Amino acid sequence: MDEILYQELPRQSYANRNLRTGDGEKYINHFMKQKLGDKAASEIVPHINIDKDRKSKSSKPEKSRREKSSRLRRKRVLSNTDKKEMKLFEIPLEQHRYNLYKPLHELWLAYMRDCLSHATKDKMNLGVKLLKCDLHGSLIQVTKSKCPTYVGVCGILLQETKNTFKIITEENKLKTVPKSSCEFTFTVDELVVTIHGKHFCVRSSDRAMKGRMKDRVTIDL
Amino acid sequence: MANFPAPKSNLIIERSSFKHQKSRHLAYISGHPLNYAVEVLLPGAKSLPDSLADVSPTLDDFFLIRDLPIVEFVGEDFITKIMKNGQFTALSVGTKVDNDMVVAVLPTGHLILSVDKDIYQVLGLSGKPSKFTGLDPARYMIQIDLFSENHKKGKKQYDRIIWALKDRLNLCFNFLLSWEPGDGNVAGLSQLTQLLDKYKMEDVSVKAADTKRKFSLIPELNSCQKLKEDESNGAHNIREVFEWIGTVSCDSNIAGGPEEYSSCYTCPEPCVEVKNLMCRQWSGLITVSRIQKMLTALRSFVMSDTSTPWAALTVHGFEDAPISWWKNEHGYHKDGSNLYTFVVFPDETYWLYLAVSTHDVCP
Numbered sequence: 314m315d316e317i318l319y320q321e322l323p324r325q326s327y328a329n330r331n332l333r334t335g336d337g338e339k340y341i342n343h344f345m346k347q348k349l350g351d352k353a354a355s356e357i358v359p360h361i362n363i364d365k366d367r368k369s370k371s372s373k374p375e376k377s378r379r380e381k382s383s384r385l386r387r388k389r390v391l392s393n394t395d396k397k398e399m400k401l402f403e404i405p406l407e408q409h410r411y412n413l414y415k416p417l418h419e420l421w422l423a424y425m426r427d428c429l430s431h432a433t434k435d436k437m438n439l440g441v442k443l444l445k446c447d448l449h450g451s452l453i454q455v456t457k458s459k460c461p462t463y464v465g466v467c468g469i470l471l472q473e474t475k476n477t478f479k480i481i482t483e484e485n486k487l488k489t490v491p492k493s494s495c496e497f498t499f500t501v502d503e504l505v506v507t508i509h510g511k512h513f514c515v516r517s518s519d520r521a522m523k524g525r526m527k528d529r530v531t532i533d534l
Numbered sequence: 535m536a537n538f539p540a541p542k543s544n545l546i547i548e549r550s551s552f553k554h555q556k557s558r559h560l561a562y563i564s565g566h567p568l569n570y571a572v573e574v575l576l577p578g579a580k581s582l583p584d585s586l587a588d589v590s591p592t593l594d595d596f597f598l599i600r601d602l603p604i605v606e607f608v609g610e611d612f613i614t615k616i617m618k619n620g621q622f623t624a625l626s627v628g629t630k631v632d633n634d635m636v637v638a639v640l641p642t643g644h645l646i647l648s649v650d651k652d653i654y655q656v657l658g659l660s661g662k663p664s665k666f667t668g669l670d671p672a673r674y675m676i677q678i679d680l681f682s683e684n685h686k687k688g689k690k691q692y693d694r695i696i697w698a699l700k701d702r703l704n705l706c707f708n709f710l711l712s713w714e715p716g717d718g719n720v721a722g723l724s725q726l727t728q729l730l731d732k733y734k735m736e737d738v739s740v741k742a743a744d745t746k747r748k749f750s751l752i753p754e755l756n757s758c759q760k761l762k763e764d765e766s767n768g769a770h771n772i773r774e775v776f777e778w779i780g781t782v783s784c785d786s787n788i789a790g791g792p793e794e795y796s797s798c799y800t801c802p803e804p805c806v807e808v809k810n811l812m813c814r815q816w817s818g819l820i821t822v823s824r825i826q827k828m829l830t831a832l833r834s835f836v837m838s839d840t841s842t843p844w845a846a847l848t849v850h851g852f853e854d855a856p857i858s859w860w861k862n863e864h865g866y867h868k869d870g871s872n873l874y875t876f877v878v879f880p881d882e883t884y885w886l887y888l889a890v891s892t893h894d895v896c897p
Contacts, residue, residue: 457655464658465702534655 404471404479409487414450414469421450425501443506445521448473448499453480456507457496459534466490473517494534541868544896546888547772552833553882562874562886562897563829564822567640568625568855571817572825573783573848574832577752578841580810585835589827591740591816595723596712598627598736603706604647605699606730607639610687613680616726617643620715621821626707631854632866637707638856641822643681648856648863649674658698666865666893675856675863710738710819740818745785747811751801753778755844757879774802776887779846779875782813806843825849829876836878848875858894865893 345354396402428446433439454467468482478490478497492510499506509532515523550557572591574582582590606612607624616622617639624639636648648664649657654674661676684691699705713726727735753775778801786797829847836845851858853870864872869891877885888897 458658459655461654461658461660464656465697 402472404487409481409485411468411481411483411485414471414481417450417471418452418469421447422501425451429501429504447517447521449517451499453478453497453499455490455495456498457534459494463490463495475516476514496534541892543871543892544888544890544894545773545776546897547776548886548888549883550886551881551883559829559876559884559886560826562859562888563825563849565860565897566849566851566858566872566874567623567642567822568638568852568857569820569822569825569849570852571815571850572820572828573813573815573846573850574828575779575782575811575813575846575848576835576842577750577811577845578808578843579812579839581812582814583835583839585831586828589824589831590742591818591820591824591828592742594712594714594740594818594821594824596710596738596740596819598738599709599711599730600734600736601706602709602730602733603699603704604637604645605696605704607645608678608680608695608699610685610692612729613643613685615729616713617680619725620713621823622711622713623819623821624709624711625819625852625855627710628708629854630866631856631864631870635705635707636854636856637705637709639680640857640861643679644861645678645680646856646861647676647678649676653703657703659695664865665863665895666867673865677861712819712821714821714823738818740816740820743815743817745782745813745815747782748809750808750811751805752808752811752843753802754804754806755877755879757844757881757883757885771802772885775877776875776889778802779848779877782811783815783848785813808841808843820849829878832876832878833882837880837882844877844879846875846877849873858890859888859897862895862897863893864890864895867892 342354345357348354349357391399391401425446428442429439448470449472451470452468453470455463455465458464466480466482466488468480468488470478471481471487472479476492478492480488480490482488492513495510497508497510499508511532511534512527512529548558550559552559574586576582607617621641622639623641624637626635626637629636631648633650635650635653638646640646647659647661649661651672651674654661654676657676659676659678661674663671664673664675667673678695679685682691685695686692711726713723715722715725755775781799786799825847832845832847836842851864851872854866855864855870855872858864858872864870870893871889871891872894873889875887875889877887890896
């Protein structure tokens with residue numbers, strides 16, 4: 314073992330040691346010529362891509378780190394899916410109490426009276442006005458439905474999604490009613506409003522922004 | 535030229551004996567509660583025999599009540615006092631089963647509502663879509679078991695039904711009612727009138743109509759004849775016999791010949807001539823037990839009387855009834871016929887024809 318270790322180096326390996334580590338290109342040219350012969354080396358060498366700028370190589374991981382950090386910073390704002398996953402939209406079971414939301418209904422009534430006091434008596438304009446109103450807190454009832462067991466569900470509207478109403482009933486039960494197959498009514502003093510759920514499948518925010526809906530011919534469920 | 539096929543209809547023929555253990559004649563009679571008319575055809579008899587007159591439907595009473603809310607039938611008081619205490623039948627009149635709402639109460643304690651789509655969506659009682667309206671159902675059948683355990687005061691289902699029929703839609707109809715009090719009932723009909731005294735109640739009597747013929751040809755029937763169509767050995771086509779019974783009850787001209795102008799219909803061969811032929815029809819709301827009594831009377835009459843080779847008893851159901859047999863749905867397409875005929879022979883055998891129209895479930 315010792316004999317092999319302390320043997321003299323083969324002459325080839327130190328003949329070019331005076332080459333500086335920086336001259337990569339030169340070294341490769343020399344190496345190829347030595348191994349493959351002049352002709353083959355001249356053909357291959359131009360295709361070898363040597364990274365001349367070592368500085369840029371080292372800066373690359375730094376940049377990706379910055380990107381990552383910026384992405385992290387953006388994630389601090391929760392997306393809708395995140396909120397859904399964290400169950401932020403769900404009303405906890407101990408809050409399923411009708412009496413808890415009675416003040417909300419009073420508040421909504423006051424809000425509606427205020428809204429309607431400015432409205433004209435013209436029914437067309439009134440409809441447009443009503444479309445822009447917020448319905449959270451209204452006492453709403455299902456009057457017609459494709460599925461008969463939904464008929465008669467009555468309570469305070471707590472949540473409105475694109476396709477459903479979430480209603481808390483007097484029996485302290487939270488019911489999710491699909492809009493598309495039902496017809497709803499709510500009353501503000503003497504005004505009775507009927508909502509044809511099939512044409513009401515819009516998010517409440519979008520509805521307030523647009524303020525106008527398509528005229529549809531059929532009111533059939 | 536367009537060739538439209540005739541609407542489908544069903545005719546079921548059975549042959550059995552009244553003495554047979556598994557004979558289904560009672561099941562078919564009791565399963566068909568909404569009967570409009572009953573008809574007896576007696577070849578060879580001059581007038582209606584006394585044994586049949588003693589059990590004729592004219593002895594029964596039935597009532598017409600105007601603007602009666604359905605919710606009256608659903609109350610627990612009514613159910614325990616009337617429905618569980620006898621045979622109660624009710625059917626809304628003047629309503630068409632193909633475009634109105636039809637209500638029936640069966641002696642088995644079922645309330646049947648045949649409603650169109652709009653009422654169904656408002657009413658809030660769950661039912662099943664009709665079998666004859668395709669993928670987008672325009673008619674629904676609601677069946678409520680009034681004798682069920684859940685139909686009691688304080689139960690959720692009970693409250694829901696009362697709410698739907700009273701507060702939601704207070705539906706009123708003209709009803710035909712009939713009630714046979716059970717054996718242990720002393721108060722009798724006054725109990726019913728007491729409960730419904732708020733409403734106008736009219737007594738309606740059963741109408742009777744006679745058809746009599748002299749020297750008429752009748753088909754000569756053999757009780758053991760095969761039911762399959764087999765005309766090779768001179769036997770009748772069994773369906774032609776049913777047709778013949780129909781023509782007699784319609785009182786149409788059956789003595790035609792090949793050269794007759796208006797009708798060339800003749801009695802199916804082989805036939806014999808009888809001196810008299812009588813046919814009597816009663817119409818009204820006829821109860822199941824009345825028909826059972828009539829059938830037993832007819833059986834004993836045919837056995838005892840030698841001049842009658844056979845006899846027929848036909849029962850017609852209401853055209854606009856929501857059900858035909860049992861709780862099978864009944865509809866109105868081209869016609870709403872649902873009827874059955876017993877052909878009774880002296881040796882206690884019988885043929886039974888059950889005929890239903892297009893919008894009917896085969897019994």
